[in-house]
Amino acid sequence: MSNMQVTISCKMCGNILNLEQESIGNVSYVRNNARNSKISLDSVTVDKEGDIEDYDEIDEIETTLSEVRFKCDSCGDYIILSDFE
Numbered sequence: 001m002s003n004m005q006v007t008i009s010c011k012m013c014g015n016i017l018n019l020e021q022e023s024i025g026n027v028s029y030v031r032n033n034a035r036n037s038k039i040s041l042d043s044v045t046v047d048k049e050g051d052i053e054d055y056d057e058i059d060e061i062e063t064t065l066s067e068v069r070f071k072c073d074s075c076g077d078y079i080i081l082s083d084f085e
């Protein structure tokens, strides 16, 4: 078991989302962890660079994680995690 966790909390409402690993490996499944929380994963944005004309060229597209946004279901406030590079 990993000792690591990520906690996201709303300072206004006191709602908390703890992202912890599920079972084997140190992977935390965000939507499953958020199922019983009043903080939810709102959106994930991925930036794409490059142009392709055929699916065979898909490796020429570069993708980077841009933003992950969590929202408090009680007050609607949110936090955006960004600047992953």
Ligand SMILES: [Zn+2]
Pocket: 010, 011, 012, 013, 014, 015, 072, 073, 074, 075, 076, 077
């Ligand atoms: Zn709130």
